Amino acid sequence: MSDILGRRRGRTAATTSRRLRVGSLPISTALAIAVLALMALCAVFDGLAHEPGRINALESLQGPSGDHYLGTDQLGRDIFARIIAGARTSLLGPTLLALGVAVIGAVVAMLAGYFGGRIDAVVSRVVDVLYSIPALMVAIILVGVTGGGFAMTVVILTVFNLPLAVRNLRAAVMERAHLPYMEAARTLGMPTWRILLTHLLPVIAPFVMATFFLQFTYGVVELSSLSFLGLGVPPGAPDWGRMVADNRASMFGNAWATAAPAIAIVALAVSTNLIGEWINDRYEKAGKAR
């Protein structure tokens, strides 16, 4: 029987989805981890790619075949190889970005949330101002105007993605920084650095991890959008976003030239998103089940 809002009672979502699991992970998360691991392997061992840069006008725009699993692009380059080779650039940027945001965000959030007062006031002000400014837009403008390269792009994106992370992490810190166990630590006379390290950090660590993965997702989206527009990546290097842009015109020839990198980007972003969300769900529930 369903009650007033049509909610069905009895078994909950938790019990039904329990069937589709791999170990303690839901199947989607397990897949996501697998995909991410695979791409990371490609990024690290780029020797797996077979001559991604070899141009051969005679083989231009061929469809998938035994020689070229995904066919060739307009310049006759093997798409499959370029996808594997492109993993390095496509993963490096988001990794740096996510690391920067997660680490700096965590430190700032802990300081602002734990100490409060003026530190918090300043941080909150800055966050409020920067929060609504879209990072991608700023990156497009600044990178475009100055002609900056990869390093500048990552720095700009880090700065403008920080406000959201700081906001969320700070909220998580503030919910916990004044709980009795934290105050007990103070009362015992524990030095502040020790309290932050051994009490606060373990408690917000899951949130920092979730922030890392979610920021990775934004990073993939933002960086690939930038390279799609031709900003931030040198031409010719295999990079998934660049590949989508370059091969758009040849959609009619070999659609895989454009579709494959697009699918790779989406797969990467979705995987890290799923992982980040799974972490969030698990630890939010743990926090509530007190």
Place this chain on the structure above:
Amino acid sequence: MKQTMEQPGAEQLDTERAVDDCEDGPTPSLQVSGLTVSGWRGGKRLPIAESMDLQVLPGESIAIVGESGSGKSVTARAVLDLLPRGLDADGDVQIGGRDFLKIGGPERRTMRGRRVAFVMQDPFTMLNPLQRVVDQVTAALRSPDGKRLSRAARRAECTTRLAEVGITDEAVLDRYPFELSGGMRQRVAIAAAVAEDPDVLIADEPTTALDVTTQKEVLLLLDRLRRTHGMGLVLITHDLRVAFSTCDRVYVMYAGEVVETASSKDLRAGPRHPYSSALLQAEPPLRERLASLTTIPGSVPSPGARPDGCRFAPRCSFAQDACREAAQELVEVDPEHAVRCRRAVDIAVELAAPPTTVEPTGSNAANDHGERLVKVRGARRLYGDKVAVAGADIDVFAGESVGLVGESGSGKTTLARMIVGLTRPTSGSVEVAGVDLGASSISRADWATVRATAQMAFQDPSSTLNPRRSVGSALKDGLRLTGRKDLDAGAAELLERVGLSADYAQRRPSQLSGGERQRVAIARALSRDPRIVVCDEVVSALDVSVQALILNLLRELQSDLGLTYVFITHDLAVVRQITDRVYVMNQGEVVEQGLTAQVLDDPQQPYTRKLIDSIPTGKDSL
């Protein structure tokens, strides 16, 4: 007989009440038969409340009493068919003679509000924060032809209803809930709940979140509404005293079942079930101090782990083998008095005799004061323009146990925090072991002295320990600071001292019960080897039986270790049991102080008297 509006006047709670005799024939306002509420875990059905049978006659009030894990709240929700997701109910519920559970959803919805009403515990979350009082109270009302009421009509209706619950200020109609105090919100909620004049009102712990003085007013209000509307009242509570003072009949629940039911008078005079008896005894009495409080060993079994025979057998001092073998039935042992215990008749005499192990001790004579450890003079604490503590003078001497008593907002917690150095006084002096915590700068050495002198144990067992660290590590934090080298051994010692085995050190807080966590919290305070332990409402969030355990432990520790206590609480009965001297605080000031026994037996100040009078004792209050 309904709708007679009496003027709010001076009333008292009493336990003698006749059922309205202009009702002809006792069609119960509420009849519950065989109600079973189950949850699901891992695909298996878990019964939470089983085969509940309840009855409320028109104008009668019943109480469902139980500790946590008894299933009382879930029963209330099931009666209304408002169970949270994941729980199912089976059984029969009839309201005013009409079927409730067996009819369709829309019909049930019509009956809710009109026939049966519900008031919940927390006045802060029950009301919609974004709607004005007038709109919320009259939301369910319709004109005779089924249309919504006009604005003027709504205001008129709301004014009437608010007057009924004792609110006469017109301005309240346009207020938002956040602009009202807790007691006012609870009244508004009650007005909204009974707006359609239902046959029965179910109130789930309606006063637990309120101050004791407000609690009394709300209970009186519920009682008056019951009489003027001829409404049945079901009061869910964990507090036996509240049950006895407000209700005609009591159902005692344990681990999902009713274990005893009788009229308030009979149950109070002579409980026939070992659990009810133990519960009554575990309540700290207000009028006298006991050498030690009765506790119930063991803990309440969770829904999946209930024993096969009598569910209370593992903890029962009268249990025999036969008790453990078969489940027990509810059997009437006296007229209108049923008990779920096969030995009820055998043990009647023993239960009725006053327990010989418990004797009231004489009130502590004024001790020779030992060394003065804490000296507070003129301490003030302001938050913006809000005054939390307004000039308090407190002394704490070595070896004694001092109480700080007051309602919420009295400043007792703030003052306690000042003593352990968590809060700085805005002005005034707070001297602990000679160090003035109100000074503008305090050296490291001085802080070390303070830390080694005064430590604190906190109120909320669910957040007093870091969920991501083991129990042992919480204790080692403090041990490390005393310079002790063998931390593991130290942690084991501390655990044993508070009555837990040493292997608890590896466990995580989530694996411990509330009482166990509070013990660890006390051990943590002791890890610093302090002279004073400030206990901030350490038993307030615990079940009565667990509360007794902790209080006994604290007394034991005091005599074993020569500790000094500063005990913060709102519960005067607890204060009687554990303190020698007491300071009564109101709105940031100390209004009365003295020896506990004297202050409680012969209060001088009007506020203190009001505080004592508000406590439901279950006897005639005058």
Place this chain on the structure above:
Amino acid sequence: MSAATVAPARDRRTSWAPGLVRYVVGRLLAALLVLVAVSVLVFLFVHIAPGGPEDAIAAPTATEAQRDQIRDDLGLDRPLVQQYLSYAGSLAQLDFGHSYQRRTSTIDPIVDAAAITLPLLFCAWALAMVLGIVLGVVTASRPGSALDRFVLGSTTIGASAPAFAVGTLLAWLFGIQLGWLPVLGAGDGGLDRVKHLVLPVLTASVIALASCTRFTRVRVGEILEEDQLTFAQARGLGRRWILRNIILRNAGVQLVTLSGGLLINLIAGLVIVEQVFNLRGIGSLMVESINDQDIPMVQSITLFVAVFVVLVNLAADLFCFALDPRLRAGLGGDR
């Protein structure tokens, strides 16, 4: 029994009016400050671009003589602060500079481009908000159902997929494979234009829709678990009353804030979408100007975007203030 009253009440309306006025004025000032800061940054564009400021402003084909002319006209030899002040001065007079490459004032191309971008923007926003709220409410009241899981999965993908990927995919699917809709350009007005804008609007709204649906689902899910909802049900109040007065009201404030954020993020997304579908909107204008290194154009576009962002934020803040009495009370000082 004492009749409980509240403290003697002053007239509530006048007591928070000064608070309200103070708040609005405060926000306006803050907005102005932000715009000033942006104008300083924008002014610096010409100086941080590679090459000298003259190169940034002039067309690549300009002669030496033209460059000298520019230097004189704009006083590029003066100290920076003076240059900024005269720049600010001309902004205040609504003179947004001159694009040497296009040989027009910078405003005209912007206005033309806005005619394409703005309808696109608001359609995508409206679609995302309306559909997102509906889906969010529906799935929140049926948690764990097939619909809920499908929507949750889709929003995860939608939130992670970059606009160019989605756009390319949709273009390929509907434009090439199925041939239902045109994929390039903005069409010739009327129905043709609408047909041309369908795919761009869909593409642009995907991320916003995913975000809105997710948020609504979570927020409404929380509200459904709250005591106030059970209490309302216990009084026999119906679905619609609960939906309107409890669910939407309590989710409303945060939804307003979210909608402002979505609108702003849509602008960024449109830069990409316009590239994918060859639309000559503001986004494309910006990309073109960047590629041409036409700095004056970039400056003006940035300013307009900044003004838009500030206005949207301001509107969202004021709306929230109007919706939630607790926000008002925090400033009215009448607790």
